[in-house]
Amino acid sequence: VDPGRRRLVARAVTLLVALGLWFCPVPEGLAPAAWHLFAVFSSAIFAVIVGALPILTASVLAAAAAVLSRTLTPEQAYSGFANPTILLIVTAFLLARGVVKCGLGERFGHIVVSRFGRSPLGLAYSIFLVDGVIAPAFPSNTARSGVLYPLVSGLAEAAGVRPGDTSRRRLAGCLMFSGVTSLSLSSGLWFTAMAANPLGAAIAKASGVTINFGSWLIAASVPTLATMALMPLVLYKLLPPEVKSTPEAPAAARAALAALGPLRRDEKIVTVTFVSLVVLWGLAAQLRLDSTAIAMLGLGVLLVKNVLTLEDLAKEGDVLVTFLWFAVLYALSTQLNELGFMGYLGVKLAGALGGLPVFPAYLVLIVAYVAIHYLFVSQTAHVLALLGVFLQVAVKLGIPAAPFAFQLLFASNYFSVITPQGSSANLLFTGSGHLTQGELYRLGAITTGISMVLYLAIGTPWLLLVARQ
Amino acid sequence: VDPGRRRLVARAVTLLVALGLWFCPVPEGLAPAAWHLFAVFSSAIFAVIVGALPILTASVLAAAAAVLSRTLTPEQAYSGFANPTILLIVTAFLLARGVVKCGLGERFGHIVVSRFGRSPLGLAYSIFLVDGVIAPAFPSNTARSGVLYPLVSGLAEAAGVRPGDTSRRRLAGCLMFSGVTSLSLSSGLWFTAMAANPLGAAIAKASGVTINFGSWLIAASVPTLATMALMPLVLYKLLPPEVKSTPEAPAAARAALAALGPLRRDEKIVTVTFVSLVVLWGLAAQLRLDSTAIAMLGLGVLLVKNVLTLEDLAKEGDVLVTFLWFAVLYALSTQLNELGFMGYLGVKLAGALGGLPVFPAYLVLIVAYVAIHYLFVSQTAHVLALLGVFLQVAVKLGIPAAPFAFQLLFASNYFSVITPQGSSANLLFTGSGHLTQGELYRLGAITTGISMVLYLAIGTPWLLLVARQ
Numbered sequence: 007v008d009p010g011r012r013r014l015v016a017r018a019v020t021l022l023v024a025l026g027l028w029f030c031p032v033p034e035g036l037a038p039a040a041w042h043l044f045a046v047f048s049s050a051i052f053a054v055i056v057g058a059l060p061i062l063t064a065s066v067l068a069a070a071a072a073v074l075s076r077t078l079t080p081e082q083a084y085s086g087f088a089n090p091t092i093l094l095i096v097t098a099f100l101l102a103r104g105v106v107k108c109g110l111g112e113r114f115g116h117i118v119v120s121r122f123g124r125s126p127l128g129l130a131y132s133i134f135l136v137d138g139v140i141a142p143a144f145p146s147n148t149a150r151s152g153v154l155y156p157l158v159s160g161l162a163e164a165a166g167v168r169p170g171d172t173s174r175r176r177l178a179g180c181l182m183f184s185g186v187t188s189l190s191l192s193s194g195l196w197f198t199a200m201a202a203n204p205l206g207a208a209i210a211k212a213s214g215v216t217i218n219f220g221s222w223l224i225a226a227s228v229p230t231l232a233t234m235a236l237m238p239l240v241l242y243k244l245l246p247p248e249v250k251s252t253p254e255a256p257a258a259a260r261a262a263l264a265a266l267g268p269l270r271r272d273e274k275i276v277t278v279t280f281v282s283l284v285v286l287w288g289l290a291a292q293l294r295l296d297s298t299a300i301a302m303l304g305l306g307v308l309l310v311k312n313v314l315t316l317e318d319l320a321k322e323g324d325v326l327v328t329f330l331w332f333a334v335l336y337a338l339s340t341q342l343n344e345l346g347f348m349g350y351l352g353v354k355l356a357g358a359l360g361g362l363p364v365f366p367a368y369l370v371l372i373v374a375y376v377a378i379h380y381l382f383v384s385q386t387a388h389v390l391a392l393l394g395v396f397l398q399v400a401v402k403l404g405i406p407a408a409p410f411a412f413q414l415l416f417a418s419n420y421f422s423v424i425t426p427q428g429s430s431a432n433l434l435f436t437g438s439g440h441l442t443q444g445e446l447y448r449l450g451a452i453t454t455g456i457s458m459v460l461y462l463a464i465g466t467p468w469l470l471l472v473a474r475q
Numbered sequence: 476v477d478p479g480r481r482r483l484v485a486r487a488v489t490l491l492v493a494l495g496l497w498f499c500p501v502p503e504g505l506a507p508a509a510w511h512l513f514a515v516f517s518s519a520i521f522a523v524i525v526g527a528l529p530i531l532t533a534s535v536l537a538a539a540a541a542v543l544s545r546t547l548t549p550e551q552a553y554s555g556f557a558n559p560t561i562l563l564i565v566t567a568f569l570l571a572r573g574v575v576k577c578g579l580g581e582r583f584g585h586i587v588v589s590r591f592g593r594s595p596l597g598l599a600y601s602i603f604l605v606d607g608v609i610a611p612a613f614p615s616n617t618a619r620s621g622v623l624y625p626l627v628s629g630l631a632e633a634a635g636v637r638p639g640d641t642s643r644r645r646l647a648g649c650l651m652f653s654g655v656t657s658l659s660l661s662s663g664l665w666f667t668a669m670a671a672n673p674l675g676a677a678i679a680k681a682s683g684v685t686i687n688f689g690s691w692l693i694a695a696s697v698p699t700l701a702t703m704a705l706m707p708l709v710l711y712k713l714l715p716p717e718v719k720s721t722p723e724a725p726a727a728a729r730a731a732l733a734a735l736g737p738l739r740r741d742e743k744i745v746t747v748t749f750v751s752l753v754v755l756w757g758l759a760a761q762l763r764l765d766s767t768a769i770a771m772l773g774l775g776v777l778l779v780k781n782v783l784t785l786e787d788l789a790k791e792g793d794v795l796v797t798f799l800w801f802a803v804l805y806a807l808s809t810q811l812n813e814l815g816f817m818g819y820l821g822v823k824l825a826g827a828l829g830g831l832p833v834f835p836a837y838l839v840l841i842v843a844y845v846a847i848h849y850l851f852v853s854q855t856a857h858v859l860a861l862l863g864v865f866l867q868v869a870v871k872l873g874i875p876a877a878p879f880a881f882q883l884l885f886a887s888n889y890f891s892v893i894t895p896q897g898s899s900a901n902l903l904f905t906g907s908g909h910l911t912q913g914e915l916y917r918l919g920a921i922t923t924g925i926s927m928v929l930y931l932a933i934g935t936p937w938l939l940l941v942a943r944q
Binding site: 059069073083085087090093295296298299300302303309310316324326327330 | 552557566772791796
């Protein structure tokens with residue numbers, strides 16, 4: 007089929023979906039604004055999934071539609087732009103540019119390749135390993151993505167991925183999606199690897215489930231480590247790299263490292279800056295320091311020391327593009343929640359499950375909790391909106407609270423990859439340009455599905471064993 | 476002097492200024508946070524003026540300092556990013572790219588050159604003419620800058636300014652600063668050419684001065700038209716163009732127009748989009764439509780019709796740079812005002828003028844009102860913070876209310892050029908890269924000074940004649 011024609015059809019269908027939803031009678035118990043915002047937001051996501059519009063185009067049109075139709079006030083629609091987490095991502099994008107430009111990312115890549123580089127699969131595993139080890143020190147998975155992304159970029163470069171050259175596109179895509187998936191799993195492994203974990207634990211406490219660092223690690227260990235062990239293989243199959251085996255790579259990497267010589271001035275500055283950032287980010291919660299301001303300080307240092315110049319930043323228009331669409335979708339999703347749409351969905355679902363026996367209800371609730379993440383642009387918002395509702399419904403249906411609470415808490419991490427915008431921690435990787443929007447949605451659906459199956463199959467008996475109130 | 480050494484000295488002095496202000500005892504009657512924020516904000520502006528840091532570097536460091544020192548909350552420090560006017564500017568930047576890319580800007584430039592192009596001075600006058608005529612239809616001078624800027628860009632291109640070629644740098648700079656100055660004056664000519672005009676008039680009403688479209692036009696006409704008539708000549712002297720006379724340019728422009736042929740597809744789409752934007756922006760106030768959402772709709776249309784592509788936007792990293800520093804400075808300035816610093820300054824000044832006779836007090840108040848704009852990153856915020864205070868002080872000192880109110884209202888327009896960030900309407904032109912930060916500050920100070928002298932010398936007798944309560 008002619009792609010131009012295909013896109014025209016996709017656009018026509020999107021328009022029909024949008025108008026159909028908009029003019030559909032507002033469901034009982036829902037505010038008209040909530041329903042209309044759902045029509046706008048879901049049409050935008052639909053347009054991206056069917057390839058009718060790029061995500062930026064869909065987002066600016068959605069924002070314009072929401073404001074001009076008075077579904078949202080301008081302040082509501084634009085609130086995402088001032089969100090500290092989103093600004094942290096924007097700053098992390100620019101910091102990552104410094105790591106890549108000074109050559110430190112490539113040097114790290116050569117080091118990893120010299121040890122694990124006999125095959126692309128070894129590289130993918132090394133990403134999960136590095137991330138899994140550093141995760142407990144990062145209460146913000148978004149900040150951690152700011153450290154992991156430049157390292158994965160350097161790894162890709164050391165493995166022969168060159169900008170503009172598509173001959174190792176699948177290899178690059180596999181490494182980038184390894185980064186995203188790794189973040190989603192490492193965040194679930196440690197109580198302190200993700201801001202929404204303690205938050206969700208606090209919500210679970212209202213249903214009598216007490217969780218701390220140790221009990222979380224025990225509960226998470228078996229299903230999470232199993233999923234981590236399998237996931238690189240899955241991605242390797244889904245995006246088979248152009249080269250399967252690179253026995254000569256470790257030696258070449260060692261030669262490249264020797265040729266690079268000792269750390270250069272700019273690399274030293276970037277190393278000191280990043281180590282300081284990591285320490286400050288780790289202490290941010292205790293010292294009550296804002297992670298975004300810490301990142302801005304780091305960016306300021308790189309600019310003052312001329313490691314990054316304004317000319318470098320003037321090339322980063324794609325960061326602006328990501329900033330625009332993500333801030334818009336984030337605000338629309340937040341408002342959808344605040345207007346009561348998400349809670350309404352949870353309550354309706356609970357009502358529909360009334361007569362079900364325990365085990366099918368358990369499965370349906372978890373599948374629904376994960377699938378609804380298509381509508382969310384923030385893990386924290388999802389946890390705040392739905393974790394409590396789902397847990398209460400489960401308890402009423404006779405599902406054991408502790409294992410179910412853990413399942414929801416783990417799902418709140420692994421479902422983050424379901425869409426490119428499912429977590430701000432995805433953006434550096436999904437914005438790298440190595441994967442199309444279509445591939446991101448496909449990979450997101452498959453990896454989320456596999457994680458869910460593993461957490462259900464392995465996690466359920468394990469949690470029944472170790473998780474007690 | 477070695478420029479590297481010069482910059483080091485400038486940085487050391489900036490650091491001393493920052494620390495000196497920060498640790499200086501907090502003045503009586505001022506909250507410590509207000510004083511500390513003043514130390515941070517004024518050091519950042521100082522760093523830019525003395526060439527210690529580029530404006531982006533100074534801004535991100537200022538934001539980090541304000542948040543990490545707990546002078547501001549993250550929400551306060553980042554609030555500028557969600558400001559609809561700032562987002563309007565960001566969107567207008569991208570829309571302007573569409574006008575330039577499709578060739579419409581250059582076509583318009585050839586049309587103007589074919590009529591006024593015998594000399595660069597003729598081109599500068601044509602900018603003031605076009606802007607002065609379209610101004611009353613634009614209640615937002617920021618939105619108007621979004622239309623004027625691509626036209627001036629096209630004009631510069633038609634006059635031989637090429638990207639990367641600096642042989643006509645002063646000509647380009649003269650045309651860009653003509654755009655900025657023209658906006659500042661045309662906004663003062665018409666009651667409806669700038670959102671802060673009716674706002675200021677409403678504030679003046681509390682002191683018994685009633686102003687409407689007609690009385691504003693009469694009061695503004697003589698001093699504003701005189702300043703408009705002189706300003707292109709002033710800029711021509713300050714930035715003498717590389718070519719003084721271009722007698723062959725009109726014929727060349729006609730030939731270029733003939734070679735261009737009729738409007739192309741993309742030019743037609745951009746024309747229809749911009750005409751629609753102008754109509755919608757003009758009706759925005761009556762229909763209660765948000766100007767930013769209108770601009771986003773226009774951007775969405777250009778993206779859907781492929782006039783602009785994501786690849787085009789990926790090159791617009793300089794828009795991100797402008798977005799970052801302007802949003803930060805805007806938020807810091809807004810908070811400086813909300814913490815009471817600006818009001819404190821006004822009250823202190825009023826107290827100091829207690830014994831002065833009427834005419835010197837009139838002069839000192841206006842000079843002070845204009846000079847304080849160095850601290851503001853928004854005309855509207857300045858009007859809200861200080862117009863009422865200054866007017867009340869003047870009335871108490873026996874200064875006639877109506878002429879003085881008009882002087883403040885006109886100053887609130889012409890002072891917008893005093894710094895590159897003095898108005899969001901400046902940013903498209905000052906961000907064009909044709910003028911350095913140093914030049915922008917020098918030109919801003921001189922043109923603001925000349926406007927002030929003309930408005931005082933010509934405006935004072937004229938206002939005493941026509942402006943009565």
